[in-house]
Structures are given as C-alpha cells and as structure tokens.
Amino acid sequence: MIKAAPLPVGGIPLLLFASGLIGIMGVWYLSKLAGIPVEWIFVIIWVFSNGVGVGLDGNELILFYGFWAIKQRIPLDSVEELSILSRLDRGSITGHFKAYAFTWLVVVLWASVDLFVLDWGGNPLRPYMDVFVMATFTLFFLSLTLPKTEKGILRVVAFGCAAFLVVFPLFKWGSKTLVPGMFFVLLIAFMVKVFKKDDLILIVADGKSYLLSSNDGEKSSERSGRPWKMLRLPEGMERVWLMKARGMREVEIADALGISRQAVNKALKDARVKLFEAFFGLAEVFSWEVVRVNAEKGFMVARGKCLDRNVRIYAFYFPGKGIKAFFGGEFPGYVLEHAVEMGITRKPDSDELIKALES
Structure with missing residues (x-):
C-alpha cells in the first residue's frame, strides 16, 4: 500500500x-x-x-x-x-x-x-x-x-x-x-x-482527473534508484507523441502515418512512461523536488537550490534534442516559441508561460 x-x-x-x-x-x-x-x-x-x-x-x-x-x-x-x-x-x-x-x-x-x-x-x-x-x-x-x-x-x-x-x-x-x-x-x-x-x-489519466491526499509527500517523491540518462524518444514514437501534443486526434495521426490506431495508442503510452521516467530521474540526480510533470505536453516544474538559494526549475522535452532545464523564469526565445507550438501557451510570453506551468 x-x-x-x-x-x-x-x-x-x-x-x-x-x-x-x-x-x-x-x-x-x-x-x-x-x-x-x-x-x-x-x-x-x-x-x-x-x-x-x-x-x-x-x-x-x-x-x-x-x-x-x-x-x-x-x-x-x-x-x-x-x-x-x-x-x-x-x-x-x-x-x-x-x-x-x-x-x-x-x-x-x-x-x-x-x-x-x-x-x-x-x-x-x-x-x-x-x-x-x-x-x-x-x-x-x-x-x-x-x-x-x-x-x-x-x-x-x-x-x-x-x-x-x-x-x-x-x-x-x-x-x-x-x-x-x-x-x-x-x-x-x-x-x-x-x-x-x-x-x-493530482493525477490526470486518459482525460480523467483523480486526487490523492498524502502526508508523506517528501518520501513519496523518492525514486527507486535507477540511474538517469539523457532521454530521446525513438524517432517513430517521438513523431506520434509530437503530433498528439500539437492537438491531433489519435485517428488523425493513424491516417496521416498510415498505421493502426492501436499502434498510435501504444506509442503514446510508451512515450508518456519514458518521459515520466526521464523527468523524475533528472530530478533525482540533481536532488530537485518534483512539483508537476506533464507527459502529454512534455514539461516538468520542480524546485531546488542554486548558489544556496531556492529556485524554480522548468524543464522541457525538445523533439530531437532531449530535455533542457531552465532556472527562475527567464526563457530564451526558442523556449517561448516551443511552448506556443506545443499548445502550452497562446503567445510567446514568459509571464504567460510561467502562469500556464504553475496553474
């Protein structure tokens, strides 16, 4: 239990x-x-x-x-x-x-x-x-x-x-x-x-939301000790995940790629599992406390220390490149464009992006 x-x-x-x-x-x-x-x-x-x-x-x-x-x-x-x-x-x-x-x-x-x-x-x-x-x-x-x-x-x-x-x-x-x-x-x-x-x-699965209460939160975020390595999704899996993240439905992805809907569904599930493992593994390596992980859009919010002060960490999965993390709330332009492309925000604005990540 x-x-x-x-x-x-x-x-x-x-x-x-x-x-x-x-x-x-x-x-x-x-x-x-x-x-x-x-x-x-x-x-x-x-x-x-x-x-x-x-x-x-x-x-x-x-x-x-x-x-x-x-x-x-x-x-x-x-x-x-x-x-x-x-x-x-x-x-x-x-x-x-x-x-x-x-x-x-x-x-x-x-x-x-x-x-x-x-x-x-x-x-x-x-x-x-x-x-x-x-x-x-x-x-x-x-x-x-x-x-x-x-x-x-x-x-x-x-x-x-x-x-x-x-x-x-x-x-x-x-x-x-x-x-x-x-x-x-x-x-x-x-x-x-x-x-x-x-x-x-909060847990969101297949569009349904669930809520758990725990007074063991610090311990519950500990991982099993598996080593973390920089993740890049397999090319085919990444293509399916990216199309879904951009707003396409599974049946549309299947038609566009010429594969079955079951294959699309399996690729999405495998991609979510890999992204969760990568984000939690990254947090474990750097002793960050996980706040939020969204495998559907490929981002994580965490908190940790930098130069002896508490900071917010925002990590994103970039197709073809892997995970990149940013401290505080300063994002380069390509991150803001990525957020718009992935449907996280509507316009390339740092304040709007932080609000979306923290909501």
Missing part, C-alpha cells in the same frame, strides 16, 4: 459523497416527512465515499474507497500528468474538480438557510450544528478553491470562522456554548495545520 488516500472527486465515490453529505444536512426534515429516523442511511452512504488507501497491482494504480469495497483503477501507462498542488504557485482543486468543490459550497449555503431562514426546523440541536458547518465547511471550500500557496488568506478566514463559532452562539444562547465553542476552535486549528502539512496530488 502507498501512504496516501484518494478523495471522492469523481465517479461513484463522488456520487456517494455528495448524496451522503447533502442528505445528512437535510435528514432532519426528511425524517419528519417519513415519520421514521433515516439518518443512518445517509451516514452509511457518506462513509462508503471515503478513501481508505492506494495500492499498486502490476501496471495499475488502485484507489480504494469505503472499507476497500469500491475500487478505481488507473493504468500507469495512461497517466498524462502528475502535479503536487501544494507546491504549485497557482495550484488549486476547483479547476479539475468543480463538482467536488460545489458540494462543499452547497452544504455551507444550506446551513445558512437552515439557520437564518428555516428557523432550525424545531430541532434544538440544529442551530449549533449549522454554525459549526458554516464555519468549518467554509474552510474546506476555500482550501479547495484557493491556491495552496495562499496560506495567509486561509489563516485570516480561519480566524474569522473561529470567532464566529464562539461569538455567535455566545451572543445567541449564552455562556453554556463557550466550552463546546472552544473545542470547535481547536478543531479548526487542527484543520489548518493539516492543510499546511498534507500534499494534494
């Missing part, structure tokens, strides 16, 4: 997560309508959406959910991109997982309506539950939508949420809420600490 846990951001896990979490928030009203307690149904649904581990089975990465009852399989040779969002300057989750982030927002809005409009539905426990949900889930939502580097904004919001958790109940119901309020404040502090510590790892 790998020291990571998948988040329910797509497929059946997302369906279970959204229906369970939203159902838990509205279950008081559903129970009143049904005449019987139905809370346990939504709790079970939500529990089965939670990720429990990640494992390797041959050439597949397996994501486990709900006590290992639900599995998502990712063929390793189908992986197009791997990004550690906590190390990206503009890394956020919303761009890839809108439905997941929207679920948290819906719960926050529902709690607000329940507290201020529906008058708690007559349940004396609802008001405090609503306050707790509004405060804590707002943090969850912002942690998904803000870049991981914007820790200052999150701390300010966390302070505001903690104050709301203590002051609003204290003003509304008196001093009896002070002790549980302080407990919830400690919970918020723990959430912010975990947010700062854990790595969020």
Whole structure:
C-alpha cells in the first residue's frame, strides 16, 4: 500500500459523497416527512465515499474507497500528468474538480438557510450544528478553491470562522456554548495545520482527473534508484507523441502515418512512461523536488537550490534534442516559441508561460 488516500472527486465515490453529505444536512426534515429516523442511511452512504488507501497491482494504480469495497483503477501507462498542488504557485482543486468543490459550497449555503431562514426546523440541536458547518465547511471550500500557496488568506478566514463559532452562539444562547465553542476552535486549528502539512496530488489519466491526499509527500517523491540518462524518444514514437501534443486526434495521426490506431495508442503510452521516467530521474540526480510533470505536453516544474538559494526549475522535452532545464523564469526565445507550438501557451510570453506551468 502507498501512504496516501484518494478523495471522492469523481465517479461513484463522488456520487456517494455528495448524496451522503447533502442528505445528512437535510435528514432532519426528511425524517419528519417519513415519520421514521433515516439518518443512518445517509451516514452509511457518506462513509462508503471515503478513501481508505492506494495500492499498486502490476501496471495499475488502485484507489480504494469505503472499507476497500469500491475500487478505481488507473493504468500507469495512461497517466498524462502528475502535479503536487501544494507546491504549485497557482495550484488549486476547483479547476479539475468543480463538482467536488460545489458540494462543499452547497452544504455551507444550506446551513445558512437552515439557520437564518428555516428557523432550525424545531430541532434544538440544529442551530449549533449549522454554525459549526458554516464555519468549518467554509474552510474546506476555500482550501479547495484557493491556491495552496495562499496560506495567509486561509489563516485570516480561519480566524474569522473561529470567532464566529464562539461569538455567535455566545451572543445567541449564552455562556453554556463557550466550552463546546472552544473545542470547535481547536478543531479548526487542527484543520489548518493539516492543510499546511498534507500534499494534494493530482493525477490526470486518459482525460480523467483523480486526487490523492498524502502526508508523506517528501518520501513519496523518492525514486527507486535507477540511474538517469539523457532521454530521446525513438524517432517513430517521438513523431506520434509530437503530433498528439500539437492537438491531433489519435485517428488523425493513424491516417496521416498510415498505421493502426492501436499502434498510435501504444506509442503514446510508451512515450508518456519514458518521459515520466526521464523527468523524475533528472530530478533525482540533481536532488530537485518534483512539483508537476506533464507527459502529454512534455514539461516538468520542480524546485531546488542554486548558489544556496531556492529556485524554480522548468524543464522541457525538445523533439530531437532531449530535455533542457531552465532556472527562475527567464526563457530564451526558442523556449517561448516551443511552448506556443506545443499548445502550452497562446503567445510567446514568459509571464504567460510561467502562469500556464504553475496553474
């Protein structure tokens, strides 16, 4: 098993997560309508959406959910991109997982309506539950939508949420809420600490996005010790990869080269595997920390040291030449033209290229 846990951001896990979490928030009203307690149904649904581990089975990465009852399989040779969002300057989750982030927002809005409009539905426990949900889930939502580097904004919001958790109940119901309020404040502090510590790892495979959470990020980026050597893709494989990177579809590539679509698909998978190995191997040789690798477009973002100062490293695969790395954000003209040719940016501009690489 790998020291990571998948988040329910797509497929059946997302369906279970959204229906369970939203159902838990509205279950008081559903129970009143049904005449019987139905809370346990939504709790079970939500529990089965939670990720429990990640494992390797041959050439597949397996994501486990709900006590290992639900599995998502990712063929390793189908992986197009791997990004550690906590190390990206503009890394956020919303761009890839809108439905997941929207679920948290819906719960926050529902709690607000329940507290201020529906008058708690007559349940004396609802008001405090609503306050707790509004405060804590707002943090969850912002942690998904803000870049991981914007820790200052999150701390300010966390302070505001903690104050709301203590002051609003204290003003509304008196001093009896002070002790549980302080407990919830400690919970918020723990959430912010975990947010700062854990790595969020984005995996894109065959056009689908997956998200893992790991507090073992430094160790997880260690390689197996295989020596790195300067890579150049075989000519035929490189031609197929380059045509795909420039925006052609597999069937168009097959027609243009006079080969089968299966041959194109295999060449692309092999090329991605080789590029991943080359970029990670290069990072290992120079002791760089990998931030992002995109084998579809052939680039890597990493961080390391140069003359005793921390620098950003941007490496690109150039057809016919191999990998070249650049420090900081100064790119020669041919790199900017290469970025436009590969579809990374729309115009040859350094700022636009850095924004694209770090997003």
